Amino acid sequence: MAPFLFFLLKRLTLIPVTLIIVTIVLYSFVYTVSAEERASLYFPPRVPRVQSETQYNNFIQGIIDEKGLDKPFPQQYVSWLTGLIKGDWGWSPTFDAPVLDMLRLRTSGTLELTFYSLLTLIPLGLISGVTTGWRPNGSLDNTFRLTAFLATSIPPFILGLFLLSIFYVGLGWFSPGRTGFHELSMSNSTFQHFTGFLTLDGLLNGRPDITLDAFRRLILPVFTLSLGHWATLGRVTRVSIINEKGKEYLLAAKARGLKRRSIVWRHAFRNVLAPALTTSYLSITTLITGVLVVEIIFDYKGVSELITKGITGSTSLGMVVVPDTSLALGFAVYSCLLVVPIMLLLDVVKAVVDPRIREEAE
Amino acid sequence: MSNWRLFFRQRQNWLAIFLVFFFAFVALAAPVLSPPDDPENPLPFKVAYQDFRRIPNPPSEGNPLGTVPQIQNLPQFGIAPGQDASYHWDVLHTLIWGTRSAFRFGLVVSISTAVLGILVGAVGAYFGGRVDRLFLLITDSFLAFPVIAVAWLLQRTWFSSVFSPFLDVETLNFWETALYELKLNPIMISLVLFSWMPYARLVNTTVAQLRTAEFVTAARAIGASESRIIFRHLLPNAISPAIVYLARDIGGVVVIASALTFIGFGGDIAWAIMLVSARDYVLGLSGNPFIYWWTFLPIALALTLFALAWNLLGDGLNVALNPRKAK
Numbered sequence: 001m002a003p004f005l006f007f008l009l010k011r012l013t014l015i016p017v018t019l020i021i022v023t024i025v026l027y028s029f030v031y032t033v034s035a036e037e038r039a040s041l042y043f044p045p046r047v048p049r050v051q052s053e054t055q056y057n058n059f060i061q062g063i064i065d066e067k068g069l070d071k072p073f074p075q076q077y078v079s080w081l082t083g084l085i086k087g088d089w090g091w092s093p094t095f096d097a098p099v100l101d102m103l104r105l106r107t108s109g110t111l112e113l114t115f116y117s118l119l120t121l122i123p124l125g126l127i128s129g130v131t132t133g134w135r136p137n138g139s140l141d142n143t144f145r146l147t148a149f150l151a152t153s154i155p156p157f158i159l160g161l162f163l164l165s166i167f168y169v170g171l172g173w174f175s176p177g178r179t180g181f182h183e184l185s186m187s188n189s190t191f192q193h194f195t196g197f198l199t200l201d202g203l204l205n206g207r208p209d210i211t212l213d214a215f216r217r218l219i220l221p222v223f224t225l226s227l228g229h230w231a232t233l234g235r236v237t238r239v240s241i242i243n244e245k246g247k248e249y250l251l252a253a254k255a256r257g258l259k260r261r262s263i264v265w266r267h268a269f270r271n272v273l274a275p276a277l278t279t280s281y282l283s284i285t286t287l288i289t290g291v292l293v294v295e296i297i298f299d300y301k302g303v304s305e306l307i308t309k310g311i312t313g314s315t316s317l318g319m320v321v322v323p324d325t326s327l328a329l330g331f332a333v334y335s336c337l338l339v340v341p342i343m344l345l346l347d348v349v350k351a352v353v354d355p356r357i358r359e360e361a362e
Numbered sequence: 363m364s365n366w367r368l369f370f371r372q373r374q375n376w377l378a379i380f381l382v383f384f385f386a387f388v389a390l391a392a393p394v395l396s397p398p399d400d401p402e403n404p405l406p407f408k409v410a411y412q413d414f415r416r417i418p419n420p421p422s423e424g425n426p427l428g429t430v431p432q433i434q435n436l437p438q439f440g441i442a443p444g445q446d447a448s449y450h451w452d453v454l455h456t457l458i459w460g461t462r463s464a465f466r467f468g469l470v471v472s473i474s475t476a477v478l479g480i481l482v483g484a485v486g487a488y489f490g491g492r493v494d495r496l497f498l499l500i501t502d503s504f505l506a507f508p509v510i511a512v513a514w515l516l517q518r519t520w521f522s523s524v525f526s527p528f529l530d531v532e533t534l535n536f537w538e539t540a541l542y543e544l545k546l547n548p549i550m551i552s553l554v555l556f557s558w559m560p561y562a563r564l565v566n567t568t569v570a571q572l573r574t575a576e577f578v579t580a581a582r583a584i585g586a587s588e589s590r591i592i593f594r595h596l597l598p599n600a601i602s603p604a605i606v607y608l609a610r611d612i613g614g615v616v617v618i619a620s621a622l623t624f625i626g627f628g629g630d631i632a633w634a635i636m637l638v639s640a641r642d643y644v645l646g647l648s649g650n651p652f653i654y655w656w657t658f659l660p661i662a663l664a665l666t667l668f669a670l671a672w673n674l675l676g677d678g679l680n681v682a683l684n685p686r687k688a689k
Contacts, residue, residue, distance in 0.1 A: 018506060021499070021503035022506055026512075029519055032537075033519045033520065149670070149673065149674070152673055153613070153673050155617040155669065157621040158662045161645070165651035166651060168645070169645050169651040282559070282563075284505070285505065285506065285507060285509065285556075288510075289510040289621075289622075292510050293625055296625045297625070304625075307510075307514055308625070323522050328514055328518035331515070332507075332512060332515045335508045335510070335511040336506045336507060338508075339505075339506045339507075
C-alpha cells in the first residue's frame with residue numbers, strides 16, 4: 001500500500017500547481033486588455049447607475065487606483081487570486097448578482113449530466129472494446145467498427161437536434177428541460193435539495209415520480225454526450241486488447257486451465273485499462289465543452305445558462321456600456337475546476353489497476 | 363512500401379480519399395457550381411429574395427434546395443452590414459461555398475495547432491531533465507482548459523469591442539484592429555491555444571525514445587548543431603503519429619467550432635452560420651418534425667460527411683504510417 005499512498009500524495013500536490021498555471025494563463029488574457037475594462041472585475045455589489053460618461057470614468061478610475069490595476073502583472077495577479085480564494089469572484093452587471101453565487105446555484109445540473117455521462121460512457125466503452133477486440137473481424141466486431149465510426153463522426157449537436165425532432169416533436173416520448181412541471185412541487189418548502197442531483201433527491205424526499213422524471217429527461221442528453229466518447233474509448237480499447245492478445249502470459253493463463261472470462265477480465269483487461277483511460281484523460285475538456293453545448297440544446301438548466309444569457313460583449317448600465325469581465329473570467333476558472341477532479345479520479349483509477357504507474361512515482 | 367499497398371487495398375480508405383477529393387473539388391469549383399453575386403468579393407451566402415415573412419421556402423426551380431430566412435444581423439457572424447432580417451438565403455449556394463470555409467478553418471486551425479504542439483513536445487523532450495519536466499507540467503495543466511470557457515473569455519475581453527453591436531472601427535486600438543482586419547474569432551484562437559497538448563505529448567514520447575538512438579549520437583559526434591539534430595533527425599522520425607492525429611483533427615475542429623457557432627458564439631464557418639439561421643425550423647411542427655427538412659438536413663449531412671472523411675483518412679494513415687501500433 002505504501003507506493004500507492006506515495007503516488008496519491010504526489011498526485012495531490014500536483015493540483016495546486018496545475019491551478020496556479022491555469023489561473024496565470026487566464027489572468028494574462030484579462031491583463032492584455034485595458035485597465036478600464038479590467039476594472040469591471042472589481043465592481044462593487046449593486047453597481048450604481050451612472051448618469052454621465054464623466055461620472056462613470058471617475059468611478060472606474062477610483063477602482064483602478066484602489067485595486068492597483070496599473071501595477072505590474074505579478075502584483076495584480078496575486079491580489080486577484082487572493083480574492084478568488086477568499087470567495088470574492090466579483091459582481092456581474094449582466095445578471096446583477098455575485099458571480100460565485102450564480103455558478104453555485106447552477107452547478108448541480110451540470111454535475112448531474114457529467115456524472116451520468118461518465119457513468120455511461122466509461123463502462124460501455126471498455127466493455128464493447130474488450131468484447132469486440134477479443135474476437136477481431138467477427139460479425140460483432142465488424143458491426144461495432146462501423147457503428148463506432150459513424151458515432152465518432154456525427155457532430156453531437158446535430159445528433160441532439162435529430163433526437164429532439166424524433167423523440168420530442170415526433171413521438172412525444174421525452175421532453176427537453178431539467179424539471180418541467182415538477183418545478184412547482186419542488187419550489188414548495190417540503191422538498192429538500194440534499195445532494196442537488198434530482199435523481200437522488202427525489203428518492204430521498206420520498207418522491208419517486210421526480211426521480212423517474214429526472215431520469216427520463218436525462219436519457220437524450222446523456223446519450224448524445226456519451227455516444228461519441230463511448231465509440232472513441234471502445235475503439236482504443238479494442239486495438240489495445242488485440243495487441244495484448246498475442247502475449248505469452250495469456251497463453252500461460254490458458255495453459256493453467258483458467259476460464260476464458262477470467263483470462264479476459266482478470267488478466268488482459270487490467271493491462272488495457274491504463275492506455276484506454278489515457279484516451280479519456282485527453283478528451284475530458286472536450287466532454288465538458290460537450291456538456292455545456294448539450295445543456296443549451298436540450299435546455300437542461302446548468303451553468304451554460306450564464307453563457308446563453310450573456311453571450312455578446314457588453315451590458316448597459318444606465319447611460320454607458322460596461323464590460324462583464326468578472327463573469328467570463330469566473331466561468332473560465334470554474335470550468336477548469338470542473339475538469340481537475342475528473343482528471344484526478346482517472347489517474348487514481350489507473351494507479352489502482354496498474355502497479356507500474358504507482359511504482360514510477362517513487 | 364508494402365504499407366501503402368495495404369493502405370490502397372482497404373475499401374474504406376478509397377472511400378476516405380473519394381470524400382476528401384470530392385469536398386476539395388466542390389471547394390475549388392465553387393464559383394462555377396454556384397456563381398456568386400459579386401465575383402470580386404464572393405460571399406458564402408446568396409440572397410434569394412426579400413420577404414418580411416420569416417418562413418423557409420421549399421425547394422423550387424430557382425433554389426434547388428430551398429431557402430432559409432437570414433439570422434438577425436449579429437456582428438460576431440461577420441455578415442455584411444446593411445443586410446436586414448428580410449433577406450432569405452439560398453441553401454445550395456451556402457452548401458457549396460461552405461465547403462471552402464470548412465476547409466480553410468480546418469486546415470488553418472489544425473495545422474497551427476500541430477506546429478505549436480510539435481514544437482513544444484520536441485523542444486522539451488530534446489533538452490530533457492528539468493526543461494522537459496517543466497514543459498510536461500505546462501502541457502498537462504493546459505489539458506484542464508475547456509475550449510468553450512476560453513472562447514467565451516476571449517469573446518468578452520479581446521473581442522468585446524470588435525463584436526460590439528455598436529462597433530465603430532475608428533475607435534479600435536491596434537490589437538483590436540488587427541483582430542478585426544484578420545477576421546479572427548475567439549473560437550479559432552482558443553482552439554489553437556488549447557488543443558495542441560496531444561501533439562506535444564505524442565511527439566515528446568517519441569523524441570525521448572529517439573534521443574538516445576545511435577544515429578543521433580552519430581550526428582552529434584560529427585559535429586551537427588542542436589537545431590540541426592532537432593529538425594533534421596528527430597522531428598522527421600517523430601512526426602508520423604502526429605500526421606495521423608492531424609488528419610482526424612481537421613474534421614474534429616470544424617465540428618467543435620460549428621457546435622460553438624450554433625449555440626451563439628461567433629465564427630466564420632458558413633455551414634454553421636446557416637444552421638444558426640435554421641435554428642427555429644429544425645424542430646419542425648408536432649406530428650411532422652421534418653417539415654422544414656431542407657433548412658438543416660443537407661448542411662448537417664455535409665458536416666457529418668466532412669468529419670467522417672477525415673476520420674476515415676486518419677485511420678487509414680494510421681495503418682500505413684504506424685504499422686506496428688495499428689496492428
